[in-house]
Amino acid sequence: MSKNKRTAFFISDGTGITAGSLGGLLAHFPDTEFDQIRLPFIDSESKVEDAQKRIANAKMLGGVRPIVIMSIGNNKLRKELKAVDAYYVDLFEAFINPLGLEIKEDPLTRPGVSHSMTGNNYGPRMEAINFALGHDDGITHSGLNQAQVILVGVSRSGKTPTSVYLAMQFGIKAANYPLIPEDFSRGTLPPILEGYLDKIFGLTIKPERLHSLRSERRPDSKYASLANCREEVGLAEDLMKRLSIPMAESTSRSVEELSAIIIQNINKL
Amino acid sequence: MSKNKRTAFFISDGTGITAGSLGGLLAHFPDTEFDQIRLPFIDSESKVEDAQKRIANAKMLGGVRPIVIMSIGNNKLRKELKAVDAYYVDLFEAFINPLGLEIKEDPLTRPGVSHSMTGNNYGPRMEAINFALGHDDGITHSGLNQAQVILVGVSRSGKTPTSVYLAMQFGIKAANYPLIPEDFSRGTLPPILEGYLDKIFGLTIKPERLHSLRSERRPDSKYASLANCREEVGLAEDLMKRLSIPMAESTSRSVEELSAIIIQNINKL
Numbered sequence: 001m002s003k004n005k006r007t008a009f010f011i012s013d014g015t016g017i018t019a020g021s022l023g024g025l026l027a028h029f030p031d032t033e034f035d036q037i038r039l040p041f042i043d044s045e046s047k048v049e050d051a052q053k054r055i056a057n058a059k060m061l062g063g064v065r066p067i068v069i070m071s072i073g074n075n076k077l078r079k080e081l082k083a084v085d086a087y088y089v090d091l092f093e094a095f096i097n098p099l100g101l102e103i104k105e106d107p108l109t110r111p112g113v114s115h116s117m118t119g120n121n122y123g124p125r126m127e128a129i130n131f132a133l134g135h136d137d138g139i140t141h142s143g144l145n146q147a148q149v150i151l152v153g154v155s156r157s158g159k160t161p162t163s164v165y166l167a168m169q170f171g172i173k174a175a176n177y178p179l180i181p182e183d184f185s186r187g188t189l190p191p192i193l194e195g196y197l198d199k200i201f202g203l204t205i206k207p208e209r210l211h212s213l214r215s216e217r218r219p220d221s222k223y224a225s226l227a228n229c230r231e232e233v234g235l236a237e238d239l240m241k242r243l244s245i246p247m248a249e250s251t252s253r254s255v256e257e258l259s260a261i262i263i264q265n266i267n268k269l
Numbered sequence: 270m271s272k273n274k275r276t277a278f279f280i281s282d283g284t285g286i287t288a289g290s291l292g293g294l295l296a297h298f299p300d301t302e303f304d305q306i307r308l309p310f311i312d313s314e315s316k317v318e319d320a321q322k323r324i325a326n327a328k329m330l331g332g333v334r335p336i337v338i339m340s341i342g343n344n345k346l347r348k349e350l351k352a353v354d355a356y357y358v359d360l361f362e363a364f365i366n367p368l369g370l371e372i373k374e375d376p377l378t379r380p381g382v383s384h385s386m387t388g389n390n391y392g393p394r395m396e397a398i399n400f401a402l403g404h405d406d407g408i409t410h411s412g413l414n415q416a417q418v419i420l421v422g423v424s425r426s427g428k429t430p431t432s433v434y435l436a437m438q439f440g441i442k443a444a445n446y447p448l449i450p451e452d453f454s455r456g457t458l459p460p461i462l463e464g465y466l467d468k469i470f471g472l473t474i475k476p477e478r479l480h481s482l483r484s485e486r487r488p489d490s491k492y493a494s495l496a497n498c499r500e501e502v503g504l505a506e507d508l509m510k511r512l513s514i515p516m517a518e519s520t521s522r523s524v525e526e527l528s529a530i531i532i533q534n535i536n537k538l
Contacts, residue, residue: 006372015529017438021290024383025340028365028376040529067368073297087371094363096297099336102356103275107297114293115525122523129430133402161398161437168430168437169286254391256384260284260309 003033007058007066011051011081014112016040019071019091034067043111048077052084059085071096073109121171128167128174135175136160141192144175149266150196151176152189152240153203154232155223156213158250158258162203165255166262174262184235189243201262202240202247207233209251272302276327276335280320280350283381285309288340288360303336312380317346321353328354340365342378390440397436397443404444405429410461413444418535419465420445421458421509422472423501424492425482427519427527431472434524435531443531453504458512470531471509471516476502478520 008026010019016038026034037058039051058066071091072078082088092107100107116122134140135147137160144150149166151159151174159176166172183190193200205213207230214224222228240247248261277295279288285307295303306327308320327335340360341347351357361376369376385391403409404416406429413419418435420428420443428445435441452459462469474482476498483493491497509516517530 004372004374015523015525017525017529018290018293021287021293022364024287024290025360025365025368027383027385028342028378029369029372029374030377031374032372038529038532040533067371071294087368089364089368091294095291095358096294099294099356099358100298102336103273103298103301105273105298105300108299109297112526114296115523116296117521117523117526126430126524129433133405133429133433136402160402161395164398164402164433165437168434252386254284254384254386255395256284256286257381257386260286260307263307264309 003031005033005035005062006064007062008034008036009039009051009055009058009066009068009070009086010036011039011042011068011070011072013043013072013074013077014040015115016071017115019069022069022089041111042072042081043074043077045077045080048081051081055084055086071114073107073111073113075109124171125168128171129164131173131175132163132167136163138177138190144192144196146173147175147196147199148173149201149262150174150193150199151201151203151262152179152193152245153205153250154179154210154236156210156217157203157205158255159203161255162250162258162262166259169259170263172263172266179232179236179239181232184232184239187239189239197243197245200243200245201265202236202245203250203258204233204237204240204247205249206251272300274302274304274331275333276331277303277305278308278320278324278327278335278337278339278355279305280308280311280337280339280341282312282341282343282346283309284384285340286384288338291338291358291360310380311341311350312343312346314346314349317350320350324353324355340383342376342380342382344378393440394437397440398433400442400444401432401436405432407446407459413461413465415442416444416465416468417442418470418531419443419462419468420470420472420531421448421462421514422474422519423448423479423505425479425486426472426474427524428472431519431524431527431531434528438528439532441532441535448501448505448508450501453501453508456508458508466512466514469512469514470534471505471514472519472527473502473506473509473516474518475520 163174166174210229211226432443479498480495
């Protein structure tokens with residue numbers, strides 16, 4: 001069956017990040033292929049007119065009205081935009097204004113409120129990114145005491161993107177540290193980590209998937225061989241179980257899913 | 270004036286990322302302090318009951334009903350959750366189900382659809398993160414031809430977090446390359462970049478802000494001195510202007526704002 005097609009616009013007077021994040025909800029409709037178009041910084045009449053032309057054009061080309069997910073604070077611009085035919089999800093009308101009535105506060109309507117430097121936990125998030133990159137793959141031991149979580153696992157088990165995501169999205173300081181054959185023959189964690197057992201979270205992965213990931217990087221190496229991947233994963237899991245380190249498998253989980261699991265675990269500590 | 274307080278729950282049967290991203294909209298209410306609580310993976314009756322207890326408890330402690338932003342696909346669990354008093358923003362009722370009527374497709378209602386490995390441009394995003402980290406700060410020249418954008422600017426102008434954000438959020442492959450005093454005395458870009466002029470985007474920054482950022486890293490150094498920051502920024506801007514490299518200032522812009530500007534610029538190429 002060929003898929004249905006729709007154009008989905010994300011239109012905002014700011015970055016369009018909030019409106020765009022609702023794009024995740026389109027995944028609930030797998031039989032429709034959405035052509036996603038982001039139009040940020042739509043904060044003047046002439047830009048609204050340009051956006052209208054693009055909406056009208058998409059309708060003409062597609063034969064169906066486009067979906068428009070919009071976050072524009074200015075009342076006049078908002079009404080103007082909606083003068084062309086489309087299916088509108090207006091975040092001000094649907095969420096922000098009703099929420100304002102509930103909490104008895106008038107919302108700010110100037111552009112770019114949601115993702116400026118002043119909102120949204122910005123400073124801590126940037127600090128956490130620097131921390132994650134500065135403590136990637138065990139490159140430094142200094143400052144580990146500041147980490148909120150230390151991810152461990154064999155090479156290519158997903159530690160780096162998960163650390164970066166925890167930092168970027170939540171401002172969580174995550175270090176990560178590889179488990180390597182030396183650790184397995186010693187049968188303990190890297191010595192530097194021994195004082196931090198309560199912050200350690202393990203990532204593991206199916207050997208077949210690890211073999212495939214490592215083969216992309218170093219094809220036909222011992223490092224990437226299925227036999228070696230099986231051995232490393234087995235030894236790493238044994239070590240983590242023995243030390244009661246909480247663990248999640250990255251084989252079929254996205255970094256978003258892994259991060260949500262890790263955060264629940266941090267909250268338990 | 271002391272701020273009003275409200276508890277805001279983000280409840281989801283998956284990661285809670287989509288529901289949580291609406292948290293950005295709370296920035297429109299600066300006079301209210303939101304205590305934000307994320308409850309992911311609420312996918313069973315017993316978990317719904319736990320969530321209800323937390324909502325009821327927050328209402329009792331706060332004296333006002335909490336805000337609950339929720340994305341739960343299962344009809345029965347959704348209704349059950351809403352049995353306790355709160356202000357609900359139900360993404361299925363408000364957004365997903367009406368959109369399904371518009372596009373004539375029944376939505377998937379199983380948990381965790383939005384941010385699994387199969388949706389949301391996942392593979393390209395992870396590949397782009399590896400690319401950004403592998404091409405951070407000019408550490409390698411190989412593969413620069415794969416970059417969709419190459420950020421340049423003086424040390425600490427914001428290149429790294431912006432590259433990582435472009436990758437994580439949009440799957441855009443962004444390399445970044447520092448402009449250093451050697452480049453200024455030669456008066457040209459680093460030679461390796463000369464073939465890629467059409468992909469280059471410059472970040473600049475106010476010298477005072479740069480001085481403050483660099484002082485955190487290396488206090489009282491020549492590198493961090495205001496005089497040196499002024500000189501480097503001046504020379505970098507001259508170079509970029511001379512080569513007609515598009516440029517944005519990072520001083521008062523978040524990585525989200527910078528990324529939105531850069532993407533508009535990529536689209537123009």
